[in-house]
Amino acid sequence: MAFRRPFLALAMLLGIALVSSTSSAEDRSIVVASTTSTQDSGLFGYLLPLFKAKTGIDVKVIAQGTGQALDTGRRGDADVVFVHAKPQEERFVADGFGVKRFDVMYNDFVLIGPKSDPAGVKGKDIATALKAIEAKGAPFVSRGDRSGTHAAELALWIIAGIDVASAKAAWYREIGQGMGAALNTASAMNAYVLSDRGTWIAFKNRGDLDVVVEGDKRLFNQYGVMLVNPEKYPSVKKELGQTFVDWLISPEGQVAIAGYKIDGQQLFFPDAAKKPD
């Protein structure tokens, strides 16, 4: 045993030292369940250091689809939920899992497709474009992950009068992954895909893809934030979480959001000052 024990003890000590040294200063931190779009676009990487400098609070972001992020909040595993699917968020608050929902910012969805545009949708409105994709049977990548973008996409198919769920068509490919993964897939298959503009601007592996439809009013994408209800889960860090929510919708937080740019392009547009819901 003389060989095994010291090795184990050493490995254990080393492991514990490495783990614990990275988890110090845990007291002033909150867990925020948010979407892949806010992370993959780089927004959090920009905002959180500003928030930390102001308040000293560490924000730990779990990036999931909106559906999963709300679920994480519903299980009490996050202090704050910051997502983009208003009807689902309102249900979350109505069911007593969230305290109160605030608008934070918006951007818009864009339809991404091959530059060659095989379905001929460029410049059309979104409903006409989706009809053309269906008529041509052009490959379309769907998130298929109950995310905010997935919900928006399904609503747009309904507006276009197409029942994709029961069509089960070969051209409609549900991948069940985040925004970045969906863009990678579309890039590899030269397919159409609905994306939030922020993730698209930050996305690096574009291949032959470009924006084909934008500017339609129905492509509006609203983000909302809410504190998880401490009455449901006493473990929720009420003060720290509320500080984050308040900062996001404060003039200072709003200016910070507007200040996040990639190559001179603004990714998110603050709109908390609008009348509260």
Added chain:
Amino acid sequence: MPDHLSALQLILSGDPALLAIVRLSLGVSLAAVALASAIGMPLGALLALTHFRGRAVLVVLLNAMMGLPPVVVGLALYLLLSRAGPLGELGILFTPTAMVIAQTVLIVPIIAALTRQTVEDLWVEYHDELRAMNVGALGRMTTLLWDARFSLLTALLAGFGRAAAEVGAVMIVGGNIAGFTRTMTTTVALETSKGNLPLAMGVGAILIVIVLAINAAAWGTRVWSQRVTG
């Protein structure tokens, strides 16, 4: 991490975010290997040296558990550790502790199963001698484990390899939080999803080099101590 730099540039410049990721990956995996060895080696030796009804079933079960799907282990632990779950009070979901537990669950079967086979094989060789010397059960276990130590190193390395390469379980129970629970494997997954394929590949290459270095170090230790102890 700055997106415009390659992984190589990040290492050479000693990027603190990348170093923290490497450190956490190693820390979690080493802690899991240590814990899993403390549980798996005695368990494997015990199973090798005892005979009881249903032992064959247990051996098959243990061998099969080497192939436990990490995502499923992650999900099961998530449900246990969630605030809404039975162990929610602990408040360790989305922490490195939860990641160590997940990896330990994954590699205990590997270490226990490989230990069981090694000790059982050695027992055939030592059987008569230990019987004649009237060595008790505990003495047999420790003697066999000690004399099999060089072979058991392979079991440790197999466990470490599994832990370091694993992404499904740590993603679910760790949450891939920047600077807190982000490991090398979850970084590769994240950077891939951002379309940052060169950086993702670079971090992957670092992981492979580190695993290689640890295996080389283990090999060196083995050769050296074999020479010293004979």
